[in-house]
Amino acid sequence: MVFPPTSQYKEGGMVLLSRSEVNVFVFFGVLFVVLGILSPNFLDLFNLSNLTRQISLYAIIAAGETMVMTSGGIDLSVGSVLALSGVLAAMLNAMGNNYMVISVGIGAGILCGLGNGFLVSKLRINPFIVTLGMLNIARGVVLVITKGFPIPVYRGALLTLGQGSILGIPILFLFMGVVGMIMALILGRTRFGTHLKAIGSNEPAAWAMGINVPRVKLLTYTLSGLLAGLAGLLLAGRLSAGQANAGVGWELDAIAAVIIGGTSLMGGEGSVVGSLVGAALLGVIRNALVLFGVSMYWQTVVIGCILIGGIALGSIREIRKVGY
Amino acid sequence: MKKILWFVVVLCVTGLASVALGDTMKFAVVYPIVHPFFNETTRGAQEAAKELGVEVEVLGPDTADISKQVAIVEGLIVKGINGIGLGVLDPTALTPYVNTAIEKGIPVVTFDTDAPQSNRLCFIGTDNMAAGRHAARVAASILEKKYGAPKGKICISMGVPTQLNLNQRLEGFKEVIAQYPDIQIVDIQTGYGDPEKTTANIENMVTAHPDMDLLFGVDAQAGPSAVVVWKARGLKVPVVTFDDLPDIIAGVREGIITVSLVQRQYNWGYLIVESLLKAHKGKPLPVNMDTGTIEVTLENVNALYPLGQ
Numbered sequence: 240m241v242f243p244p245t246s247q248y249k250e251g252g253m254v255l256l257s258r259s260e261v262n263v264f265v266f267f268g269v270l271f272v273v274l275g276i277l278s279p280n281f282l283d284l285f286n287l288s289n290l291t292r293q294i295s296l297y298a299i300i301a302a303g304e305t306m307v308m309t310s311g312g313i314d315l316s317v318g319s320v321l322a323l324s325g326v327l328a329a330m331l332n333a334m335g336n337n338y339m340v341i342s343v344g345i346g347a348g349i350l351c352g353l354g355n356g357f358l359v360s361k362l363r364i365n366p367f368i369v370t371l372g373m374l375n376i377a378r379g380v381v382l383v384i385t386k387g388f389p390i391p392v393y394r395g396a397l398l399t400l401g402q403g404s405i406l407g408i409p410i411l412f413l414f415m416g417v418v419g420m421i422m423a424l425i426l427g428r429t430r431f432g433t434h435l436k437a438i439g440s441n442e443p444a445a446w447a448m449g450i451n452v453p454r455v456k457l458l459t460y461t462l463s464g465l466l467a468g469l470a471g472l473l474l475a476g477r478l479s480a481g482q483a484n485a486g487v488g489w490e491l492d493a494i495a496a497v498i499i500g501g502t503s504l505m506g507g508e509g510s511v512v513g514s515l516v517g518a519a520l521l522g523v524i525r526n527a528l529v530l531f532g533v534s535m536y537w538q539t540v541v542i543g544c545i546l547i548g549g550i551a552l553g554s555i556r557e558i559r560k561v562g563y
Numbered sequence: 564m565k566k567i568l569w570f571v572v573v574l575c576v577t578g579l580a581s582v583a584l585g586d587t588m589k590f591a592v593v594y595p596i597v598h599p600f601f602n603e604t605t606r607g608a609q610e611a612a613k614e615l616g617v618e619v620e621v622l623g624p625d626t627a628d629i630s631k632q633v634a635i636v637e638g639l640i641v642k643g644i645n646g647i648g649l650g651v652l653d654p655t656a657l658t659p660y661v662n663t664a665i666e667k668g669i670p671v672v673t674f675d676t677d678a679p680q681s682n683r684l685c686f687i688g689t690d691n692m693a694a695g696r697h698a699a700r701v702a703a704s705i706l707e708k709k710y711g712a713p714k715g716k717i718c719i720s721m722g723v724p725t726q727l728n729l730n731q732r733l734e735g736f737k738e739v740i741a742q743y744p745d746i747q748i749v750d751i752q753t754g755y756g757d758p759e760k761t762t763a764n765i766e767n768m769v770t771a772h773p774d775m776d777l778l779f780g781v782d783a784q785a786g787p788s789a790v791v792v793w794k795a796r797g798l799k800v801p802v803v804t805f806d807d808l809p810d811i812i813a814g815v816r817e818g819i820i821t822v823s824l825v826q827r828q829y830n831w832g833y834l835i836v837e838s839l840l841k842a843h844k845g846k847p848l849p850v851n852m853d854t855g856t857i858e859v860t861l862e863n864v865n866a867l868y869p870l871g872q
Contacts (some may be wrong), residue, residue: 285796286770293763371725382625388599389787389810402795474759480810482758484598487626522763527768535721535753 258512260501262552267520274523276528284527288404291412292477294522296321296470298415300489301496301514302422303466309426310459311439312359312366312464316373316422316508317467317493318486323377324471328397329390329481337396341472348468349461351377355544356442360453366460374490381483390481401476411473415515418466423511433458499549507554520549585616588645590839593651594623595637595676600828601782602808607832614670615840617645627723627756629653636660639669646670646842648687648835649823654678654727658872670842674831676728685848687834689724689826691728694856695735698803701822701858702736702777703743705801714745716725718768720761720789721753722782731783732805736779741835749775754784762788769796780804786811786820807859807868815864827854 240413300317307314328344338457350468351373358369404409426432437445446452476482496503499520500513524545528538566648589812592608594601604623612619622639624631632652639647642665647664651673661681664671670684677686707713717740722729733751740746750768753760761784769775780786780799786804790813793802801821804811814820831854838848859867 280770283770286767289763289766289770293759293766296759378625382597386599386602387597388602389808391810391813476756477791478762478787479794480758480787482757485758487757525763526767529750529752529764530771532750532771536724537752 247334260510263267263376263500263513263520263549264399266549266552267516267523270428270520270523270527274527274530278527280530281527284407286530288407288409289505290522290526291415293526293556294408294410294519295394295409295415296477297489297492297496297522298515298518299418299470299473300493301500302418302511303463304490304497304515305492305500305502305509305511306422306426306435306459307366307463308494308502308504309439309506309509310435310456311442313370313494314460314463315367315370316351316354316355316377317463317470318385318489319374319377319381319488320348320464320467321471321474322381322481322490323351323476324348324468325485326381326385326471326481326483328472329475330384332392332395332475333390335395340395340397341355344472345468348464348471349467350464352461352464352467353457354459355464360456367488378487378507385481385483387483389483390475390478392475392481395428397472397476398479399476401473401478411477414469414473418469419511419515422462426509426511431455431458435509436509439503439508443508468551473516476524492521493518495546499546503525578789582666587616588840588843589618589620590648590836591639591644592619592621592648592674592835593632593639593650594621595632595650596627597623597625598783599808601650601675603828604705604832604835607829607834608836609832609835611833615836617836617840619836622652624652627652629656633660636664638766640664640667641773646839647672648832648839649673649678649683650675651678652676654680657681666806670839672835672838672842672848674835675828684842685850685852687831687838688733688854689728689856690851690853692735692738692803693825693853694765694824695732695737696739697708697735697807697856698732698779698824699736699739701737701824702779702803703746705803705821706746706776709801710798711777712745713743716747716749716772717777717779718749718772718775719751720765720768720778720780720782720785721751722784724753724755724757726782730755732781736781756782756784758784758788761785762791763793763811765789769798775800776803783811786823790814790817805856812859812864812868815859815861818861821860823859824856825859826856831853 280286304314324344324347327347330339331340331343355369355373359363359366399412434450438452474485496517497514500510500517502509622635629652649671657679658681661671661678661683665682672685673683674687703713706715751774752764752768754764765788778789780789783806788809789802795861804820804823807825811823815823
């Protein structure tokens with residue numbers, strides 16, 4: 240049985256916001272207000288600026304993951320690709336050429352993404368397997384390059400990007416905004432985005448309609464790799480070092496953010512803005528748990544409960560609407 | 564065809580014989596995880612091997628994955644290695660494999676983290692309870708210098724909460740701090756060893772406890788992360804950490820990390836090779852070799868870690 244693509248009702252919408260991400264917006268808004276009332280530190284300007292930094296990198300990765308998951312695929316390699324890009328950027332940074340640092344960092348991400356995309360689209364290997372392989376390859380290359388040592392970043396554009404701010408707004412957060420906006424436009428407003436959703440909801444039908452499925456997929460994984468690469472070099476700037484163990488397990492955080500944000504795990508429907516808010520939600524919860532002094536052993540339990548709770552809210556609304 | 568077969572058989576037999584009768588012993592050092600922290604252990608083991616005329620190979624899982632370490636140890640037993648120095652990732656899981664090796668006549672010593680219930684010949688490393696107590700005494704004396712009496716509020720940045728050595732450090736620390744009624748531990752957070760999560764946690768603790776008097780970092784990630792946060796906020800609060808990664812030593816030089824307690828990883832590597840060789844010669848080994856912790860401060864950092872190295 241084939242369900243019609245649920246994205247149909249979005250076509251006439253004026254905004255980038257659709258129904259699937261309303262839940263996460265409501266949830267996030269309520270949480271933000273409640274925390275603001277309960278904790279005097281939460282709305283502290285410094286905390287907010289920390290918070291935006293803590294959220295931004297997860298959100299950038301989640302934006303790429305949204306594209307992949309909308310196409311019905313998955314990218315498990317983002318955390319490792321991020322580490323690879325960060326380490327390469329940190330190494331080149333010592334040589335002092337900012338353009339090279341940034342282009343090699345992002346370039347490494349693009350290459351990994353191209354590799355994923357090629358194997359998924361041309362050789363038709365299951366994306367779970369391909370990106371799991373890439374997860375190991377990229378992490379392995381990082382260990383080969385660094386022997387596990389952190390590579391310090393002392394100066395240069397990398398530091399400014401990772402730690403600087405413009406008019407009090409962290410540059411990391413500005414990056415997240417720009418990336419989010421571009422990705423949301425690509426997914427919601429371009430032919431490429433429509434093709435992505437079509438492939439995600441019914442690949443044979445998309446192919447029959449004349450959509451160049453392999454090309455769209457190749458581009459999608461490349462995009463995800465590019466964003467992981469960008470996040471990697473920004474993280475190296477934020478931590479003043481390219482860390483070999485950066486980003487371990489981040490793919491799961493990214494996937495969680497994407498799903499909380501209303502993107503379907505089955506593909507066919509996705510929302511970049513929802514994913515950004517999903518990432519923000521995770522960051523705010525982690526921040527709040529520390530501010531409220533929740534025991535470190537309990538924090539993981541609380542995060543798990545909130546994840547399921549957030550999804551359940553959306554599910555309940557869906558059940559009410561559909562009627563069963 | 565028959566000739567080729569015979570040739571192969573002869574080749575195999577001579578190969579096996581040369582392994583069995585070969586006069587150079589081959590030992591393996593198995594890390595709990597591939598991490599720069601152990602590079603000095605490798606150096607110690609290699610130098611000992613050179614001096615004592617044995618060979619040494621270094622292995623370890625790329626993530627803190629117990630089954631990966633088990634597979635490495637199994638492989639070494641099958642290969643017929645002459646001795647193993649094992650940084651135990653999980654004592655319960657690794658104990659049967661340590662015992663199998665011992666039964667097959669392969670001496671095993673543990674280092675850094677122990678499997679006390681196993682038949683391993685000895686444990687080489689830091690007594691982490693003692694190291695935690697050491698850190699607490701250092702913290703108390705810093706607070707005493709600041710206030711004239713040992714009092715104040717301490718925040719703790721913990722690593723992976725299932726790691727035995729970190730838990731022992733934390734226990735030892737708490738045990739000594741409990742003897743000072745005016746020192747409180749106001750917060751303990753874990754970043755699970757992840758650089759970004761540890762940094763975010765420290766940022767959040769700084770926000771939650773503006774009156775913090777001291778930060779204690781239990782794992783090797785706490786130091787580097789604290790340096791990032793302290794620089795961003797221009798904090799002057801004293802920091803006590805563990806280990807001597809390059810960015811921790813840089814933090815000590817810059818006066819951000821007040822004291823870092825450093826373990827003697829080089830000695831571990833040296834002692835592993837020496838002990839395994841002793842075991843082969845039938846000499847007795849002590850059950851525990853505590854290599855202790857030393858304090859690295861602004862005063863002695865340049866002497867211990869000369870600049871430009």
